[in-house]
Amino acid sequence: MSVGPVNINYEVLLSSFRSNVGITSDEVNEAFREIISGLRKMANHNKGSIILLPGSGTTAMEGLTNILKKGNRVLLATNGVFGDRWEEILNKYPIEIKTIRSEPGDNVSEEEILSNLESKKFDAIILTHVETSTGVKSKIEVLRKAKDLGVITVLDSVSGFGGEELDIEKNKIDYVVTASQKALGAPPGIGIAFISQESLSIVERGEGVNGYFIDFKKWLPVMSKLEEGKGSYFATPPVHVILALAKAIELCLKEGMSRRIERHQTVAKAIRSGLESLGLKIVAKRGFEANTVTAVYLEGVSPIDFLNIAKQEGVEFASSVHPKIANRSFRIGHMGWVTKNFAILALSVIERTLRRLGKDIEMGRGVRSAQEVFI
Numbered sequence: 562m563s564v565g566p567v568n569i570n571y572e573v574l575l576s577s578f579r580s581n582v583g584i585t586s587d588e589v590n591e592a593f594r595e596i597i598s599g600l601r602k603m604a605n606h607n608k609g610s611i612i613l614l615p616g617s618g619t620t621a622m623e624g625l626t627n628i629l630k631k632g633n634r635v636l637l638a639t640n641g642v643f644g645d646r647w648e649e650i651l652n653k654y655p656i657e658i659k660t661i662r663s664e665p666g667d668n669v670s671e672e673e674i675l676s677n678l679e680s681k682k683f684d685a686i687i688l689t690h691v692e693t694s695t696g697v698k699s700k701i702e703v704l705r706k707a708k709d710l711g712v713i714t715v716l717d718s719v720s721g722f723g724g725e726e727l728d729i730e731k732n733k734i735d736y737v738v739t740a741s742q743k744a745l746g747a748p749p750g751i752g753i754a755f756i757s758q759e760s761l762s763i764v765e766r767g768e769g770v771n772g773y774f775i776d777f778k779k780w781l782p783v784m785s786k787l788e789e790g791k792g793s794y795f796a797t798p799p800v801h802v803i804l805a806l807a808k809a810i811e812l813c814l815k816e817g818m819s820r821r822i823e824r825h826q827t828v829a830k831a832i833r834s835g836l837e838s839l840g841l842k843i844v845a846k847r848g849f850e851a852n853t854v855t856a857v858y859l860e861g862v863s864p865i866d867f868l869n870i871a872k873q874e875g876v877e878f879a880s881s882v883h884p885k886i887a888n889r890s891f892r893i894g895h896m897g898w899v900t901k902n903f904a905i906l907a908l909s910v911i912e913r914t915l916r917r918l919g920k921d922i923e924m925g926r927g928v929r930s931a932q933e934v935f936i
């Protein structure tokens with residue numbers, strides 16, 4: 562129950578359990594076609610393009626430089642480490658950035674974002690859907706309001722898409738990034754970028770500040786061909802990941818997005834309920850909790866000892882990566898193929914681990930509380 566890569570469903574795993582396949586073979590072409598058409602349905606993204614980049618979420622983040630022009634001014638609203646990453650990326654390019662930050666567990670407010678944008682000093686706004694370092698979910702509706710103010714809207718949904726609601730057209734988002742290894746439940750290896758029709762004109766005119774590998778002018782014709790089920794090539798895709806991702810998306814569509822999101826929500830709610838009944842404090846403030854990641858404070862216990870013993874007890878959780886809370890918290894990933902039983906297993910291991918570390922907790926209390934959520 563780490564925060565990605567996550568546990569993989571066996572059907573997804575087995576779909577890639579084979580020898581190498583040709584990059585323009587019928588199987589790979591068909592897998593690409595299924596992925597692109599499935600992603601369009603899952604995210605309600607019908608008009609613009611989708612680019613599947615060999616790499617990861619960060620590769621797709623850097624792809625934003627295709628729709629930013631030299632000297633553009635970007636407003637970055639960050640709730641933690643992954644929001645901050647945009648600053649590091651864009652600082653490599655001739656882009657100006659203003660960053661507004663929240664404390665761990667908090668969310669940059671809609672008012673602060675909009676009042677900055679109303680100054681008309683910005684060309685783009687960037688938001689993180691689920692900040693994986695704190696388990697905080699943003700209210701993405703603010704992007705629709707931002708779009709009405711005339712700026713390019715950008716969302717990092719690396720830890721959101723597949724487990725949180727995301728309607729790209731309704732929220733008027735120009736650029737969304739995600740990755741194969743999180744709530745989509747496939748292996749790592751593919752960064753995914755959704756680009757709006759409007760922003761494509763910037764790419765087509767070659768006005769972006771991007772480098773070579775992520776040059777969307779090179780990727781767009783390849784993606785158009787692949788969407789038609791025809792082979793095309795710019796750089797070698799990780800074929801096994803493509804086969805697995807196609808299966809993962811097939812299963813997502815079979816489950817249905819609303820049921821998939823509801824499953825994530827229920828599991829997350831049960832985990833939080835169990836943790837709180839054990840006296841543990843959730844990092845995300847009430848109302849900001851994500852469906853996919855929960856960061857939890859630990860008191861009087863070393864996170865390193867906690868994670869090591871939990872692993873001995875059979876569950877791998879994730880360490881904290883937020884510098885302000887790293888020495889007193891850990892994270893639970895609950896995305897992809899998680900079920901109610903994952904929540905029960907996680908809580909029972911947390912109970913045993915805390916007991917082994919000398920904490921006076923009532924065994925079974927967290928599990929019981931989660932069970933009540935399920936009934």
Ligand SMILES: Cc1ncc(COP(=O)(O)O)c(C=O)c1O
Nearest residue numbers: 617618619643691693719720740
């Ligand atoms: C919210 C968020 N954004 C971006 C990234 C970077 O993605 P990747 O590690 O796939 O490059 C991550 C990774 O955990 C993330 O959680």
